Amino acid sequence: MSDKIKHISNSAELSQLFSSTTYVAVDFYADWCPPCKTIAPIYESLATKHAVDGVLAFAKVNVDHVQDVAQKYGVTAMPTFMFFKEGSQVAVNGQNMIRGADPRSLGAAAEKLGGLAQKRVASA
Numbered sequence: 001m002s003d004k005i006k007h008i009s010n011s012a013e014l015s016q017l018f019s020s021t022t023y024v025a026v027d028f029y030a031d032w033c034p035p036c037k038t039i040a041p042i043y044e045s046l047a048t049k050h051a052v053d054g055v056l057a058f059a060k061v062n063v064d065h066v067q068d069v070a071q072k073y074g075v076t077a078m079p080t081f082m083f084f085k086e087g088s089q090v091a092v093n094g095q096n097m098i099r100g101a102d103p104r105s106l107g108a109a110a111e112k113l114g115g116l117a118q119k120r121v122a123s124a
Contacts, residue, residue, distance in 0.1 A: 004051040005044060006059040011069050014059065018087035021057040022120060023113050026082045028061050028070055033078040035101035042103050043081075050114030055121055081106055083113065 008014045008026075017024055027043050029036035047058035063070040063078060073082060073089070081098040083090055090096065092109040 004047040004058060006057055008059050008061045008066060008069065010066060011072070014061070014069055015087075017057055017059060018084060021054055022086060023056045023117055024059055024084040025057070025110065025113060026059045026061055026073075026084065028063050028073070028075040028078060028080040028082070030063050030078045032064075036079045039079055039101035039103065039106065042106065046107065046110040050110050050117065052117045052121055056113055056117035081109070083109060 006013075006017055008017070014026075025047075027036075027039075029040070043058065043060075050056055051058055061069050063075055077099045079099075079101060082096070083092045092112050093105070095105065095109070098105045098109065
């Protein structure tokens with residue numbers, strides 16, 4: 001497992017991540033979900049490639065263990081990927097979330113967020 005992925009175990013941890021990081025990608029998953037297992041290595045490699053401390057973080061939320069967070073964001077399918085800027089959900093490439101194991105959409109969203117993170121670092 002990549003050390004670039006933050007495993008969220010409660011809503012306070014997610015709130016802390018939102019307050020300390022400009023952009024956050026969140027993977028809502030379940031251990032029993034085959035598509036979640038299929039996409040996990042891709043998400044991990046995207047996190048390794050694009051994460052920037054304090055600017056872009058990649059997080060995972062197990063919907064069975066952190067049910068209050070999954071309910072708060074209305075997660076009804078796994079995996080579901082959501083994107084946040086300064087704690088508010090945002091659309092990336094016209095999508096405010098990606099439902100299902102879609103490597104192309106997820107990769108495009110990570111590339112977009114990675115580019116935004118690099119611009120932020122360059123202007124700092």
